[in-house]
Amino acid sequence: MLEFNTEMSDSNMISVIKNYQAKNGKITHTAPRDFIPKNEQKWLFTENGEFNPQMYKIFLFREAANHIKGGTLNLRFSDKYKSIDDYLIGYNRWNLEKKELIERANINHMYEMKDALLLLKENLVEHYKKTNENILTNEYLKFGKDNKPRVTTPKLTEVTSHFVHEAIGENVYIPLTKILSDINYSTDFTSSFLHYSRKSSKDSPAGNIIYAAVIALGCNIGVRKMCKISTGIGADKLEYVVRWFFSRDNIDEANQMILEITDKLSLPKIYLQKKDSLHTSSDGQKFNVTVPSINATHSFKYFGTGKGISAYSFIDEKSKLFYNSVISASEREAGYILDGLLHNKDIDSDMHSTDTHGYSEIIFGVCNSLGILFAPRIKNYNDQLLYTFKDFPRNTYESKGETIVNKEQLESYEYQNKVLKAWKKSNPKDHEKLSIYYQGYQASEKGKK
DSSP states (O other), X not given: OOOBOGGGSOHHHHHHHHHHHHTTTOOOTTSOOTTSOGGGGGGGBOTTSOBOHHHHHHHHHHHHHHHHHHTSSOBSSOSSOSOGGGGSOOHHHHHHHHHHHXXXXXXXGGSSHHHHHHHHHHHHHHHHHHHHHHTTTOTTEXXXXXXXXXXXXXXXXXXXXXXXXXXXXXXXXXXXXXXXXXXXXXXXXXXXOOOSSOXXXXXXXXXXXXXXXXXXXXXXXXXXXXXXXXXXXXXXXXXXXXXXXXXXXXXXXXXHHHHHHHHHOSGGGGGOSXXXXXXXXXXXXXXXXXXXXXXXXXXXXXXXTSEEEEEEEEEXXXXXXXXXXXXXXXXXXXXXXXXXXXXXXXXXXXXXXXXXXXXXXXXXXXXXXXXXXXXXXXXXXXXXXXXXXXXXXXXXXXXXXXXXXXXHHHHTHHHHHHHHHHHHHSOGGGHHHHHHHHHHHHHHHHXXX
């Protein structure tokens, strides 16, 4: 049974839900229906003009699910869908320890809004000036007949180093089980796989069982099929190990052990472009799902009439896969950027790149506030809206009637700092919950438009 937080939820939806509860699900034509889009309300009635209560319930459940997902309908008891305030520092503690909390989160530059805006204005004006001065001499930039910029990407310089081939050898094929065995010899990552319910037991399954489970899940082979192509591994045994030993915490711990050893090796460092800077990136990969799944959704572009999910992964210049998450294929990846960047405390990204699906103006602002340079590869970059602090009228482009800072943003600056603090110093498990703040904002902005 769901219990809603009436104080922190959309009042209109709460009123509709209370009416449904009071009627004990027995809906009549007098039930409120202003929450249903006007162009869809006609479907509440049959061809004979009779009210269809079953269709009303479909609309109610759909809208309730959208509001819960968007953060405008909050649950009182939930792991992911409580009010955003439940994941933040309390108002009393924030007012008493604000300066100390901001210092601990290393966002001192955000303490006073006027100072933060002044610094941002100086940097933005400087970059606009530098860009405008270099436009005429930039051989990679041209302007079309529509006066929009056209950028030609320069060719990549060929890598002359063949160190990896020389170290491993050309045309050499190493079995995946051999790779996993060697990694386990150096890291002992299999010791992380402990029984989910028997915490007192320190015994892990045999190495070959864990290797088979990793390959079955990681290569999308499946447990049953993996048993058929393996020798000496029963299906029941492998399914038992996957169900009781491959928890999210165990997998994260095993990955962390591998990352720590990888970071100490000299070979991955040859890929660093700058020794004092770390460049990370993220992207999603779509997979068909033929079994029931709460994350699987329809996406005709990728799956036709079927359903699928998106496996969202993060990697750095050292080829370390430091975070991954499975999300709905219909969800925008931008809402999960910060989950990955802040999930692993040992990965301190200086620059992060994504494709267009991982881009949003909110992520630009939050990453900048956290000291991370967000550098997405935007497909239609020449259609993006440019912002400026300039106090004089625009001479070369039309004003859109929007400003960088308005009254509402000034009033919410304190609240934004609380969210930044929570994102920067919260438990990694809470990062996904805090993304509800982003998703909720996106939903509210979409509703306004």
